[in-house]
Amino acid sequence: MMYFKSDNTAAVAPEIMAALHEANQGFALAYGDDPWSAQLQERFSALFDHEVRVFPVATGTAANALALATLVPPWGAILTHEESHIVRDECGAPEFMTHGARLLLEAEPGAKITPVGLHRALDALPLSVHTVQPRALSITQATELGTVYSPDELRALTSAAHERGLRVHMDGARFANAVAHLGCTPADLTARAGVDVLSFGATKNGAMAAEAVIFFNQDLVADFEFRRKRAAHLFSKMRFLSAQLLAYIDNNLWLKLAARANAMAAEIGAAVPSRLLQPVQANEIFLRLGEQKIKQLREAGFAFYDWGSARSGEARFVVSWHQDPKEVETLVQSLRALESE
Amino acid sequence: MMYFKSDNTAAVAPEIMAALHEANQGFALAYGDDPWSAQLQERFSALFDHEVRVFPVATGTAANALALATLVPPWGAILTHEESHIVRDECGAPEFMTHGARLLLEAEPGAKITPVGLHRALDALPLSVHTVQPRALSITQATELGTVYSPDELRALTSAAHERGLRVHMDGARFANAVAHLGCTPADLTARAGVDVLSFGATKNGAMAAEAVIFFNQDLVADFEFRRKRAAHLFSKMRFLSAQLLAYIDNNLWLKLAARANAMAAEIGAAVPSRLLQPVQANEIFLRLGEQKIKQLREAGFAFYDWGSARSGEARFVVSWHQDPKEVETLVQSLRALESE
Amino acid sequence: MMYFKSDNTAAVAPEIMAALHEANQGFALAYGDDPWSAQLQERFSALFDHEVRVFPVATGTAANALALATLVPPWGAILTHEESHIVRDECGAPEFMTHGARLLLEAEPGAKITPVGLHRALDALPLSVHTVQPRALSITQATELGTVYSPDELRALTSAAHERGLRVHMDGARFANAVAHLGCTPADLTARAGVDVLSFGATKNGAMAAEAVIFFNQDLVADFEFRRKRAAHLFSKMRFLSAQLLAYIDNNLWLKLAARANAMAAEIGAAVPSRLLQPVQANEIFLRLGEQKIKQLREAGFAFYDWGSARSGEARFVVSWHQDPKEVETLVQSLRALESE
Amino acid sequence: MMYFKSDNTAAVAPEIMAALHEANQGFALAYGDDPWSAQLQERFSALFDHEVRVFPVATGTAANALALATLVPPWGAILTHEESHIVRDECGAPEFMTHGARLLLEAEPGAKITPVGLHRALDALPLSVHTVQPRALSITQATELGTVYSPDELRALTSAAHERGLRVHMDGARFANAVAHLGCTPADLTARAGVDVLSFGATKNGAMAAEAVIFFNQDLVADFEFRRKRAAHLFSKMRFLSAQLLAYIDNNLWLKLAARANAMAAEIGAAVPSRLLQPVQANEIFLRLGEQKIKQLREAGFAFYDWGSARSGEARFVVSWHQDPKEVETLVQSLRALESE
Helix, strand or coil: CEECCCHHHCCCCHHHHHHHHHHCCCCCCCCCCCHHHHCHHHHHHHHCCCCCEEEEECCHHHHHHHHHHHHCCCCEEEEEECCCHHHHCCCCHHHHHCCCCEEEEECCHHHCCCHHHHHHHHHCCCCCCCCCEEEEEEEECCCCCCCCCCHHHHHHHHHHHHHCCCEEEEEECCHHHHHHHHCCCCHHHCHHHCCCEEEEECHHHCCCCCEEEEECCHHHCCCHHHHHHHCCCCCCCCHHHHHHHHHHHHHHHHHHHHHHHHHHHHHHHHHCHHHECCCCCCCEEEEECCHHHHHHHHHCCEECEEECCCCCCEEEEECCCCCCHHHHHHHHHHHHHHHCC | CEECCCHHHCCCCHHHHHHHHHHCCCCCCCCCCCHHHHCHHHHHHHHCCCCCEEEEECCHHHHHHHHHHHHCCCCEEEEEECCCHHHHCCCCHHHHHHCCCEEEEECCHHHCCCHHHHHHHHHCCCCCCCCCEEEEEEEECCCCCCCCCCHHHHHHHHHHHHHCCCEEEEEECCHHHHHHHHCCCCHHHCHHHCCCEEEEECHHHCCCCCEEEEECCHHHCCCHHHHHHHCCCCCCCCHHHHHHHHHHHHHHHHHHHHHHHHHHHHHHHHHCHHHECCCCCCCEEEEECCHHHHHHHHHCCEECEEECCCCCCEEEEECCCCCCHHHHHHHHHHHHHHHCC | CEECCCHHHCCCCHHHHHHHHHHCCCCCCCCCCCHHHHCHHHHHHHHCCCCCEEEEECCHHHHHHHHHHHHCCCCEEEEEECCCHHHHCCCCHHHHHHCCCEEEEECCHHHCCCHHHHHHHHHCCCCCCCCCEEEEEEEECCCCCCCCCCHHHHHHHHHHHHHCCCEEEEEECCHHHHHHHHCCCCHHHCHHHCCCEEEEECHHHCCCCCEEEEECCHHHCCCHHHHHHHCCCCCCCCHHHHHHHHHHHHHHHHHHHHHHHHHHHHHHHHHCHHHECCCCCCCEEEEECCHHHHHHHHHCCEECEEECCCCCCEEEEECCCCCCHHHHHHHHHHHHHHHHC | CEECCCHHHCCCCHHHHHHHHHHCCCCCCCCCCCHHHHCHHHHHHHHHCCCCEEEEECCHHHHHHHHHHHHCCCCEEEEEECCCHHHHCCCCHHHHHCCCCEEEEECCHHHCCCHHHHHHHHHCCCCCCCCCEEEEEEEECCCCCCCCCCHHHHHHHHHHHHHCCCEEEEEECCHHHHHHHHCCCCHHHCHHHCCCEEEEECHHHCCCCCEEEEECCHHHCCCHHHHHHHCCCCCCCCHHHHHHHHHHHHHHHHHHHHHHHHHHHHHHHHHCHHHECCCCCCCEEEEECCHHHHHHHHHCCEECEEECCCCCCEEEEECCCCCCHHHHHHHHHHHHHHHHC
């Protein structure tokens, strides 16, 4: 089988395995009082060209839900796209961690929210003591449809959000892919773009299990540490989370891995441009293939997910850093062959 | 510094690091649909000589709190010892995961609960719609004071609990140390002793971050999988949790590591028998040393925690699988020297 | 001012005030062990021609949220109309009482959900451990737009819901108005129509503060009593809630009051049929008036709410049992006058 | 039967029934925008000689749990006496409303907490990210054992609490009885004694269902209104709650009713001084009678609760404003007769 199902199916990058080995020397104090964890604030502040606070966790859902819980009270609401991971793939973790805040769903093209959409959604909600209170906007970069917000788009959107009293959370499970695509700095998409808190993903892009919650607005950190501990996401042998994160950003590993995945995805997309449901800006390709062609591809050994509603004939392919270029080439050829049938 | 602060400060056992490497080959489906996770049910059922259901998580707090949430409703209560980890060291994670159930605290010697204590505690709580409803007993094996329940003690206690309508959870963060001490089978302390759910710890005894929630009563599993996902403890690259757990029980590694730690702990305890606050049955030693001797030991390079109330002159030493026998020997000699002053 | 803002602004019906007086004789055991509460099961079972379990609470939000909490787990989801009270007017009480379940919003005409809409909504949600689990349908009768489900519509809808594994909750804050409109029996809209739990409203229709949660499926009662107590909705002087509920159904008072309100509402609607946004089937009238006419009506002394989006020119009028027929007549004439301008 | 079981069994005082009637005239805006509610801030500020914020609710449990939820975060802890209502009689409502905060139990005589006890309890809890965080002290005035804190005792205790970073909540379900006993002003026991939030009870002392949450520190109000609404405790026909509260404090009705109950309780206590388990300072009498005498009293027609552990031979008698003096006299005589047997 050739796996294009998810970047979660990839192995751990060798550089990160090596870092785990290096961290496995001797004793180290638990719960973050270790030399690896001690470097995080400085290293990530440098990376983001901004004084940040960094908190390692082990899953993207933990990063998202804990970040959101810090931003909104139980009677709060989080404006987000209906395609977002926090809506579709976290079994209500945001509601759990926030003690019952509500997700307000937006449905704009490309899984991206615009200032116009944000204003329209909020205008439709007259506020009173009888209503939930919108307090956060959660966006995804790169989005669940493989598209990317430009720095300009982000600035306009976060301005609108802040103007309406919302804090801004960015789900960056594939943040590396967005930065690699845009060729900008991490700061351009976060601190300088008005993002308050980022879920900085590493697991999908080469780590074993490591994500970082990064606060750009330190006043917001507040009770995050209690929330993380209480949710059982404070690791005793924290050094192994921190070591993954350090190795991930060392020597731009994260961007190299993402660029590699992006390039392969672009190649696949370029094979069948007329079938693209979305522009390929990160490591995901969405294609309108028809049920027959989907069947043929599966028979040819490709593993991938159907997309959209039942029998839509749509399919999603995800490329990870770990993808074998030969398998990508095989997929490209298979797609072209189907095209010319 | 010679670390006797916690078994959390130890490194990962080489066998487990090797297993992580082996698991890092190629692609594997996410969220548990991988070959390593597929072996868990069978391997752990064999280990416990009982058809069990096994769910990997990454922290002991997650294991405990998720297990308890499965056993008690929000208006339930959990009878437990006041020394227990769920009371003292989890920042209210059990309350969080159960949506507000209450911990009812027992204070019996040796951090162990007896049937008499259990009945007395429950008798003092007349039940009605106005009261929380006791639904679970949570005990720790080995206990937070380094003591161990015998199979007989466990059977008597779980019988009393079941008779009173309580399910039994065992916090086995140091379960290996208890089994190694008693020389019995894992089943003798769980399935055959009336335990319903076990938090089977590996992290403190050689893993990187891996625990297993083990259900002996399969009817109780119920919604555990939703709870785990919703609490953000379902790992995408699950193979790495499962691989740790498999390596941990392969060739009795877990018992070898625990026996090694226990033996070193026993050696330390034997050096100053008259100062022992508790019998040394696992890998923890509690000593009444006096403030002066505590100071001297710290100056001699030993890192360990004070115990008890402020200025109690009591201290806790924890020995891990990873402890250097030379450091243990140095500690033994230092203790003897202090003794003969 | 002539109030057409809400049926919540009405006074308490004299029959219910009288019942409060009668209940205020001497001592009575607290928390429901009183003679008034003792009659509830039998009286309501007779009313609904079905063995029911009845639990008094004091607010409609309590009735709805506690009922829903009984039907869905924290990781559950509740399918409901986007116009529903539980979505718009309860500040997230359903999320609070359910410990974070999600509301899935449907947008069909007339604030009513159809089997087709229900199936479509559920089909769009592929289920897995990563998703919230739809477990309940919550509908409103009469709806927030003053429309009414027929018994046939209800049966078709609850069948679809049950087929898909959903329990059915009915928000009956204006249940009396629906029964009065249809001229059917209460059973036709509940027990015989497949409703599992009803929030039976009395407050809007003549009570001071009394609603009843009515279970038609007794297996579902489960832990309702603990939930009610824990949410602080178990009243010590319960006799006064029960006395209101008994007086409310005595001699068909509830239907008389509702019929009176309905008739006045129908009269208002009939004055300007071409302006109706919805058919007038209960005690609410929704009109497209334009901003100018809205302004004129307010200047003439009518108090009512704008409806729809800002500057939509739409307005909502609510008529209660307590409405002065002369004020209704004045409104009718004013509307006609505006019409002929 | 002559009821001495609870002040909850009493009827509503005639002055309060009259107020409900007066409030039942015509229309009034819902949810507190009515003329009765409009008077609350001023009237209660005058009563407490302090600018307060007042929020009516309908049950004492709602008042307590919502007040506490305002004071402590989910990972917070509330120090309270093990006899307190929030511990024994609210089915975990404080845990529910706080989203899982913990009650830390103190066991001092007379159901009263002292500064020494408070410091000792907190000293025993070393704080870290691993522990729940004590944030509030909750005391009861008059206590569940019918005793009363003096203003001096309160000041010393609240000073200690504030010094340790705790906010102070007072459960005043029987606050009237305490004020009546001490002959001081309400302010002496609250604003001037360092209380931050008071649950001001009326239901047990003559109201139908009305309590007030009173904030002396206005910064703490914060999100109380959202919490109340979300917990379904914001009443639509609020005027009826407010009217009860206004009538309750009009012309010192509350103190007259409490003084009456207190006097009758004192009379009962004076009949058998040697049997008193606690001094009679409010409207409750706790007696050591022996099982035989308890049986005889029940046979003589007195309804009251056993107290203490099973077969303790202890009993609790509660006297309400509504108690028939003749029944009190009969009880006094019966007690004396038993005494002289």
